[in-house]
Amino acid sequence: xxxxxxxGAHYGLKxxxxxxxxxxxxxxxxxxxxxxxxxxxxxxxxxxxxxxANGFMKFITFLFFLSLFYHAWIGVRDIWMDYVKPTxxxxxxxxxxxxxxxxxxGWATQILWRL
Amino acid sequence: xxxxxxxxxxPKNLDLTTIRLPxxxxxSILHRVSGAGLFLCLPLLLWLFQSSxxxxxxxxxxxxxxxxxxxxxxxxxxLWAFCHHFCAGIRYLFLxxxxxxxxxxxxxTSKIVFAVSIAxxxxxxxxxLW
Numbered sequence: 001x002x003x004x005x006x007x008g009a010h011y012g013l014k015x016x017x018x019x020x021x022x023x024x025x026x027x028x029x030x031x032x033x034x035x036x037x038x039x040x041x042x043x044x045x046x047x048x049x050x051x052x053a054n055g056f057m058k059f060i061t062f063l064f065f066l067s068l069f070y071h072a073w074i075g076v077r078d079i080w081m082d083y084v085k086p087t088x089x090x091x092x093x094x095x096x097x098x099x100x101x102x103x104x105x106g107w108a109t110q111i112l113w114r115l
Numbered sequence: 116x117x118x119x120x121x122x123x124x125x126p127k128n129l130d131l132t133t134i135r136l137p138x139x140x141x142x143s144i145l146h147r148v149s150g151a152g153l154f155l156c157l158p159l160l161l162w163l164f165q166s167s168x169x170x171x172x173x174x175x176x177x178x179x180x181x182x183x184x185x186x187x188x189x190x191x192x193x194l195w196a197f198c199h200h201f202c203a204g205i206r207y208l209f210l211x212x213x214x215x216x217x218x219x220x221x222x223x224t225s226k227i228v229f230a231v232s233i234a235x236x237x238x239x240x241x242x243x244l245w
Binding site: 020023024027030045048049052072075076079100104107108111114115 | 147150151153154157158161164165167168169171174175201204205208211
């Protein structure tokens with residue numbers, strides 16, 4: 001048992017909460033998407049495109065993607081912290097992970113706002 | 116300092132070939148593995164998502180690619196990764212609020228996570244991929 005007061009800077013509490021908050025957003029979105037796909041049964045291109053072109057769906061899909069990339073950042077960062085000990089290599093991996101996820105966020109935005 | 120020297124004397128076994136992980140431990144490492152796998156496949160998934168939505172032609176390409184047996188197997192694997200990560204994640208949310216932390220229920224909920232995630236993978240795999 002570690003007895004320390006979890007206040008102040010950089011105890012990881014913010015990331016811990018963010019990981020869980022983004023997880024809940026993604027879980028709720030997954031259920032909504034599955035229900036929508038189950039209800040509409042989008043078999044054609046028009047129906048599939050129409051599903052994501054809908055304003056509300058576009059908004060929550062965007063929220064899902066942002067949650068996904070933030071969640072992935074925390075999880076992948078934890079993996080690097082657990083297994084990669086040399087500071088230099090770890091730093092490079094952290095930076096590459098951030099760049100990749102930022103790129104994906106831009107890509108996902110582009111996919112959605114072309115609709 | 117006293118605490119540090121005690122810690123150093125503790126016996127350690129980090130030999131992966133002799134460690135027998137209990138079920139919650141297997142669930143835990145698979146939670147990490149499935150998360151890492153999903154992360155590594157994000158470019159593929161985003162590309163598939165883009166193809167499915169961009170134009171009627173790219174949609175046709177998407178359907179053709181997704182119909183390939185090898186792609187189907189990869190997508191089925193990713194579907195399992197998603198379902199396992201999802202179910203194990205919900206279990207962790209309950210553990211966070213101190214529910215199901217005793218040994219017996221931790222083992223039971225691990226079994227439930229494996230059963231539900233594999234069942235979901237089969238059901239969704241049949242519905243979406245075949």
